[in-house]
Amino acid sequence: MYGENNGLKKEIRESIKVTIKRKDSNLELLSLYDNDIISNKENFYNSIYSGSLFSKKKIITINYGTDKIINVIKDVVDKYPENILIIIISDILEKKSKLRNFFETNAKTVCIPCYLDGEKDLQIIAKTELKKNNINLSQESINLLVEKSNSDRDNLKNELEKIKSFSLNKKILELDEIKSIINFSGEYKSDSLINECLCGNIPQYKKILSELYINTINYIFLLKILSNKIRRLLSLKMSEQNYNNLDSLINAFKPPIFWKEKTIIKKQLSVWNLNELKTTIHEINDVELLCKK
Known part of the structure; x- marks a missing residue:
């Protein structure tokens, strides 16, 4: 599963687990990260091919999957181990992504795009x-x-x-x-804070930040807002070359952008380039990992 819609990916993953668990309550669940596989392939293979004393079936979830693990995944799919289900959760994957292409074309795999909700x-x-x-x-x-x-x-x-x-x-x-x-007023300011940040409006950003500090800041909520907005900008930037101007790009974007946001997003697209957005996405992912530890 790939795309910006983390909520949808979470729902699909949980639905799969519940469905399998109904058929076999003795289910083993493992959760890994892309870097875990890259740094220790042997341990990953052991988690797949080693048997379990307590369960017949095993679901292995790989978080933040990228093209770096494509060869390992190809090897596992070719051998097709019984009673093993691998779920890979990825961010935005471009059409040229090796991981996305493999899952879209292989008969043993399923690829699910998870775009932002409209x-x-x-x-x-x-x-x-x-x-x-x-x-x-x-x-x-x-x-x-x-x-x-x-x-x-x-x-x-x-x-x-x-x-x-x-x-x-x-x-x-x-x-x-x-x-x-x-908590309408506080969270509304959180959204405004992120928008001013992405627009490069530093004076207004500092002003809102000082107001939020007084009322205490929900850092996890701020991170979620930032992550979603960066992912949307990245998706727009990747399609920018197909349109004559930013207005056409924004109006054609799916899911549709709220009319109140169009001017703000146009400003943000003029501030950020594609490489900067990709780098920021990786940095946000690193922060999310730290938050979960």
């Missing part, structure tokens, strides 16, 4: 979850939730969980209550 996708997720829990929100409140999610279904679901907890004794919630529940 406004309609997020609306459906929100409405389905609210209906399932008999919670009544206005369309304006739902629009606010979708806008605040930064095209990330994980963010949306986190906010929906807050609303579900708040609504245990009250099923009809007003817009002001929703703003209060999801």
